[in-house]
Amino acid sequence: MLWTAAFRLPPEQLGRLYVYPLPAAFVEALWELGRRWRGKNDRARAPHASLANALTAVTGRPVCVLPRTRMGEGDVLLVTTEPIDPTILAIAVRKWERLCRGSDTNVLAPLLSGVAPVSTALADSVRRPAPGRVAAEPWVYRVLRWVVAKQLAARPVLFDGREVTFRLDSSGALVAWDDPITKPRRNGTDARAIMQITPHIKTMPGVGDLICVLDATLTRLRDGLYDVRNVWIDHGREHGGSALLRLPVGYRKDQDGVGRVLGDFSADIVTACGLDPLPWGPDVLREHPERVRAWRATNTEHPIGTGVGPRTYLRLTEHAAKALDAEPITYQPFTAPGKGAGRVSVRVPASAISDHIRPEALDAAIGATEHGRLRIVHLTATSGTRKRIREGLEKYRHPQSPEPTPALGVVQPLTRRTEVVGYDIAALLDDVQVDAAALASEAPMLKAEPGTLTLALVETAHDEEDDRPDAKRPLRRALAELGVASQFIATRPASEASEDPEATDHPVEAALKDLMRLGGFSxxxxxxxxxxxxxxxxxxxxxxxxxxxxxxxxxxxxxxxxxxxxxxxxxxxxxxxxxxxxxxxxxxxxxxxxxxxxxxxxxxxxxxxxxxxxxxxxxxxxxxxxxxxxxxxxxxxxxxxxxxxxxxxxxxxxxxxxxxxxxxxxxxxxxxxxxxxxxxxxVEIPRPVHKAAGGKRSADPDQPAKPDGRLYVHEGDDGRRSWMLGRTSTTYESGIVGRCGALYTRFTLPLEKKFLQGKPWHSFTGTExxxxxxxxxxxxxxxxxxxxxxxxxxxxxxxxxxxxxxxxxxxxxxxxxxxxxxxxxxxxxx
Incomplete structure (x- = not known):
């Protein structure tokens, strides 16, 4: 049996929320504002989202402004977890509208006078049209997670004997605010990250209830505001507010340059409502490290690795089972029926498969296409990469073909049907203005020939930290205009060069395997x-x-x-x-x-x-x-x-x-x-967390058992089946370091193993x-x-x-x- 980090949500568990049915005149005025809305970098892309963000900052609670059906049609609702003080609501809406319009216009707030919140049972907005089928109004999927998150946050999560309290932020996510993950830097400071749990509300084939899929992530914190898109601000009661705020961050340009600002006028509106000002400024992360924490939108380099590991998921699943008073959704092993029934194998044993396509098999695959020959053109900028490619191609060379030489512009046989030719065109490989004509002039063997398929293996030296544009995109397009599909390989820094001549050059191996994929060869x-x-x-x-x-x-x-x-x-x-x-x-x-x-x-x-x-x-x-x-x-x-x-x-x-x-x-x-x-x-399907029976078991009873790459099946209320293929990553299977997320949680890692905080902690995944x-x-x-x-x-x-x-x-x-x-x-x- 395969456990997952997902739970059914029966009607009695859906709870209640407060809904403000917005008057038609308010909705029309909001849509009218949207027609003149200009996308700026300090506000949401649409006015209803911007208004919700502003009200969230003021109330400290999740707020959504959503249509009952679809945007621009039918009723529009303002939904939140508790009633909003009418005075605060009026001040916040009036201030937001004036800041949006850049004038003293006050249209929206008066239209809300007399609108009272209605305590609404979420179950009333969920239908079950047939056994095994469930349908809900679209806004329900967004807001139900608030109810689930509140139940999960009611008590601390126990991670192998250590209790960790998760706070509910204003988006409805759970944040381990008081227990950051740390790793010392060389300069003596600590890199920090925060664990976050997000319940996602979904449906499942054949299941007559909505389900909750738990997603645990590690948010790695930054020390500066550059490229930051969101922040948490502790604006609890001791700070004149009521919550852990999650707010967007934008930027504004003025005569002094570009400055980072809290999005959707949050800071101005909080002040206008008489609450203590939100801390902000260029150095806010250094001045208020315990109140303001930020992260980047992109997964950039950080001393702390990514992921939380399968042990953490198993502990969270155990916690959720108690908090929600429900059993996790499980899948059963899929077996063949009849005499000799047993598990259905889905994978050919590794021992029966070559790690690459053998020369004779490559020739057979080429012969099956409408081309009789394959030409591999490698375009390089450094002699080191040319050597690496020649060495990598050795696995594909037929024993009767001569060893390739370093000569450039010379066609050399690799197999009976495959040939290789190389060119040194360093200037073009770094040119974002490169075009097909220039490539064909410098590397004439790229030109199409009847009966020959040409593929390109291209060196790139682009540094992700470099502000200059990456030339890979224009290069790929220029080659495609010549009818040539392309694969790229990065220049290897001198510091990463191996002194062992027998060491495997994994990037070259991967690039050549992908080149075979491009050609459609197997x-x-x-x-x-x-x-x-x-x-x-x-x-x-x-x-x-x-x-x-x-x-x-x-x-x-x-x-x-x-x-x-x-x-x-x-x-x-x-x-x-x-x-x-x-x-x-x-x-x-x-x-x-x-x-x-x-x-x-x-x-x-x-x-x-x-x-x-x-x-x-x-x-x-x-x-x-x-x-x-x-x-x-x-x-x-x-x-x-x-x-x-x-x-x-x-x-x-x-x-x-x-x-x-x-x-x-x-x-x-x-x-x-x-x-x-x-x-x-x-976050769309139940995540595998533990194989509850069968297979080789660890001596540690609290360690999750991996799903073993087998096929499992779930039968719904109406007999509808869905299959799950559980999976572990190559990193997880690489050794004890790759499996550290199964041996420990990030909260309970022994001090002597602190270096493992810098490694990626892969969890189990699945395909449905x-x-x-x-x-x-x-x-x-x-x-x-x-x-x-x-x-x-x-x-x-x-x-x-x-x-x-x-x-x-x-x-x-x-x-x-x-x-x-x-x-x-x-x-x-x-």
Whole structure:
């Protein structure tokens, strides 16, 4: 049995909150202010969010201004945990409006006079339309976590004999304020971090209640305000306030330069309401280290490592079980039925897999594509990197091929079908203005040739601490315009060079394995995985990954983009027939993976997320599924990530799972297509924390047992099943240092092991598989095949969080030159 850090929330446990139904005139005035709202760096992106932040600062309690259904439609509610003093509410709203408008306008506050809070049972806003189904008004998911957090904070958490009190902050998160994690710096000061627990309210397939998923993180504190986006301020009663405030931080430009300010006019409004001023200033973190604590938005270098470890999660789960008076959600081992029933294996034994693709297998994979040859072009700036690449390629060299020489611009054979050529183009590799013509001029073997696929391995020396733009994005796009997919490898600093000639160069190994992924090359490892006994793939099939993501820009005038990426593997259980990998290019169709990837990286990352974006995405996916090349009789198994797809296809949501719209519905053969929803987001699905029985056990009874990479199943109230593949990271499996989070908690680490605070403490994670439609597969086969494709990557020994075709689609998106970029022009019409 697999325990998780998740709990059901039955109706009687949902509690009550105070709701202010906002008058229509107030809502219209707020929306009118929004139409003239200008995105600035000292306030939220929308007025309703800015107002909620300001009221949170004044009341010290969570406050949300949310629509009952969707923005711009129906009632709008102001929700909080306790009634707000009417005088404070009027002063705060009036002051906020005047600061927003930059005038003495007072429209909003008078409209709230006479509006009284209504004590509301959250259970009244939750519906159960059918057994195993639950639906709630959208605002409930946001505010219910406050109720759960308050129950969890009622008593200290016991970490192996040490009690730690968590305070409830104004966002509804739990913060170990009085027990910071510390690690001495060389200068004699202490680096600090704070543990934070956040309850996330979710639904689960087949479960007729809302569930709570616990997420524990380590927030690493900063000593200065540079790049800080949020702060905690202790504004408790001894400081003239009432709570531990979590407030946004922005900046303003004036004649003296750029200054950091508390967002949404929080400091001004707190003062206007007669409360003690909030401490603030350029040196506030040094002047008030026990009252004000800040962290950066990005995961930058810090003396304290990331993560809390699985032992902490197990202690939190035990605490939550008592606080919520509930048992954690559990999964049972999935076994095959019938005679000789036993556990269903999902992973080929490591001893049966090469850590890289062997030369003869590489040639076979190349021969299966429409290209007869592969050319690897390495573009470097230093002789050290050229040497590292030559040494790394030795594993792929056929014994009958000569050893490559350091000569530049000379094509040299690696296998019967593979050749290598190198160029030294240091100036171009650091040029953010580089273009395809310049690259082709300096490295002519990049130019396309009939029957030859070209891939590029490119050196980059960009320092993440350097303020100069990184040239990787323009380089990748310029290469893609030449039809060349690219992989980057960082210059190794002299201080990291190993004196051991036998030492493994892990960055080069990883880069070359990723180069094989770009080419769509694999050997028998994927076939071996999906043809293991019990639920084996027994016929040729299409295995399709569909990745959907909404990219929200940061630039004021840029528009959001909907990214849609499809990758397909044609799988065949016959060992004599190699697998092929393809990528869909809108307007062109399915192309071999490397060519499709280059075309994608040379074009817009997605289509503008306008009114018809979801309908257009459905049409694009159906068009792609309906045009898979050849093999018309082969069944199709679609694996789609859950992140954004549930809004595109209603049949992927828990509320309408399998009954609403699904990928392929626009095709005559839709019923024959299996659709499996994949989720690996740690705050969307129950996190594995402990295998309660079976397997090798530790002598320490309080140590969590790892999930062993097996497949587990949960059966809901209506019989709907969801599968979970538990997983440990490579770091966790690397040795006793990697497992320190299972041996200790950060609060109970022995003094002599204090150095371990600087290490990453990885916890157990999982991937959830939900079969929305089984098509020509059985439900069990569809889930098992998807799980097996997580347990065996394309070209290396290891695991991925998503099945191979979906993993390839997601990585293609993340490698796009405009991934997470805010350029307005990087969209295609529609």
């Amino acid at each position: 050997d028998d490892r994927l076939r071996d995985a999906v043809t293991m006994r019990s639920y084996a793939l027994d016929r040729p099939a299409w295995l399709v990954g569909v990745h959907i993501r909404r990219q929200n820009p940061t630039a004021a005038k840029a528009r959001p983009v909907l990214v849609t990426v499809l990758v397909a593997l044609h799988a065949d259980p016959d060992p004599s027939r190699p697998w092929t990998m393809h990528m869909y290019v809108p307007g062109t169709g399915w192309r071999p993976h490397a060519q499709g990837l280059a075309a994608f990286h040379a074009s817009a990352i997605g289509a503008e997320a306008g009114r018809d974006a979801f309908a257009n995405a459905r049409d694009l996916v159906d068009q792609a599924l309906g045009s898979l090349p050849g093999h018309d009789e082969d069944p199709v198994l679609v694996m789609i990530d859950a992140d954004a797809s549930r809004r595109v296809w209603s049949g992927l949501s828990d509320a309408r799972l399998g009954t609403g719209a699904l990928p392929g519905d626009g095709l005559p053969e839709a019923r024959d297509m299996a659709v499996v929803r994949i989720c690996s987001d740690d 598989f939900v079969v929305a439609r089984s098509g020509r597969f059985s439900e069990e086969s569809a889930a098992v095949i998807a799980a097996r494709l997580c347990a065996q990557p394309v070209s290396w020994r290891g695991r991925t969080r998503w099945p191979v075709p979906l993993h390839l689609a997601r990585v293609a998106d993340m490698d796009h030159p405009h991934y997470r970029a805010a350029e307005e022009g990087d969209v295609s019409p529609g």
